[in-house]
Amino acid sequence: MIRMFHVYKTYHPKIQALIDVNIHIRKGEFVFLVGPTGAGKSTFLKLIYREIIPTKGQVIIDGINISRLKPSYIPYLRRNIGIVFQDFKLLYNRTVYENISFGLKAIGATNFEIRQQVKKVLNLMGLEHKKNVKSQLLSGGEQQKLCIARAIANEPLILLTDEPTGNLDPDTSWEIMQLLFHINIRGTTIIMASHNKLIVDKAKKRVVRVERGKIIEDTQRGIY
Numbered sequence: 001m002i003r004m005f006h007v008y009k010t011y012h013p014k015i016q017a018l019i020d021v022n023i024h025i026r027k028g029e030f031v032f033l034v035g036p037t038g039a040g041k042s043t044f045l046k047l048i049y050r051e052i053i054p055t056k057g058q059v060i061i062d063g064i065n066i067s068r069l070k071p072s073y074i075p076y077l078r079r080n081i082g083i084v085f086q087d088f089k090l091l092y093n094r095t096v097y098e099n100i101s102f103g104l105k106a107i108g109a110t111n112f113e114i115r116q117q118v119k120k121v122l123n124l125m126g127l128e129h130k131k132n133v134k135s136q137l138l139s140g141g142e143q144q145k146l147c148i149a150r151a152i153a154n155e156p157l158i159l160l161t162d163e164p165t166g167n168l169d170p171d172t173s174w175e176i177m178q179l180l181f182h183i184n185i186r187g188t189t190i191i192m193a194s195h196n197k198l199i200v201d202k203a204k205k206r207v208v209r210v211e212r213g214k215i216i217e218d219t220q221r222g223i224y
C-alpha cells in the first residue's frame with residue numbers, strides 16, 4: 001500500500017528532515033509514528049499526501065510513484081487519503097452536517113450520495129444527534145470526531161493523522177482511539193503521528209520511531 005525506498009527530504013537551505021527512509025506499510029495496518037519534535041514525522045506524512053516530494057528516493061502509494069504523478073492526477077491520489085491535521089480546521093460557523101457534506105460536494109458526489117455518506121459517518125462516530133449543531137458549539141472531543149468523520153466520508157484507503165488526541169482528556173482520547181481502531185478494522189490503513197506514550201503503549205500496534213530524520217525503531221507491539 002505505502003512504500004518508501006531510500007527517501008531523503010532536504011529543506012532549504014540544508015535541513016535534512018528525512019535521511020534514507022525505507023518502509024513498507026501494508027493495507028489495513030495501524031502504524032504509530034513517534035519521535036521528538038523536529039524528528040521528521042510531519043515531513044513523512046506530507047510525502048504520502050504529496051504535499052511535498054522527496055529530494056531523493058521513491059514514495060510509492062498503491063503501486064504508483066507519486067513523485068512522477070502528473071499534477072492533474074494529484075486530486076485522485078488525495079481522494080484516497082483522508083487527513084486529520086491540526087492546521088486543517090473545521091468550518092466553525094457551519095453545522096456538523098455541512099462540515100462533512102462540503103468536501104463530498106467538492107468531489108462531485110450527488111445529493112443522494114452525500115446524504116447517505118454523511119449519515120453513515122455520523123452514525124459511526126456517534127454524532128447523529130449533533131447533525132444540525134454549529135461545529136463551534138461542540139466539545140473538543142466532538143470536534144475531533146467531526147474532523148475524523150469529515151476525513152473518512154469518501155471512504156479513503158489511507159487515513160493520516162497528526163496527534164488527534166492532543167488537548168483532550170485521557171478518557172476522551174481513548175474514546176477517539178477506539179473509533180480509529182474501528183475505522184482501521186473496517187479496512188482503512190492508518191498512520192498516526194503521536195507524542196502520547198500512554199496511548200502508544202496501550203494500543204499495542206506497530207511503532208515506527210523517527211529521530212533526526214532516520215527510522216531508528218520499527219516494532220510490532222502486542223505480539224509476543
Ligand code: ADP
Binds near residue numbers: 011017037038044
Ligand atoms: P516533526 O513533525 O517530527 O516535528 P518535521 O517533519 O515537521 O518534524 O520537521 C523536520 C525538520 O525539518 C525540522 O528540523 C524542521 O524545522 C524542518 N522543516 C520542516 N518543514 C520545513 C520547511 N517547510 N522549511 C524548512 N525546514 C522545515
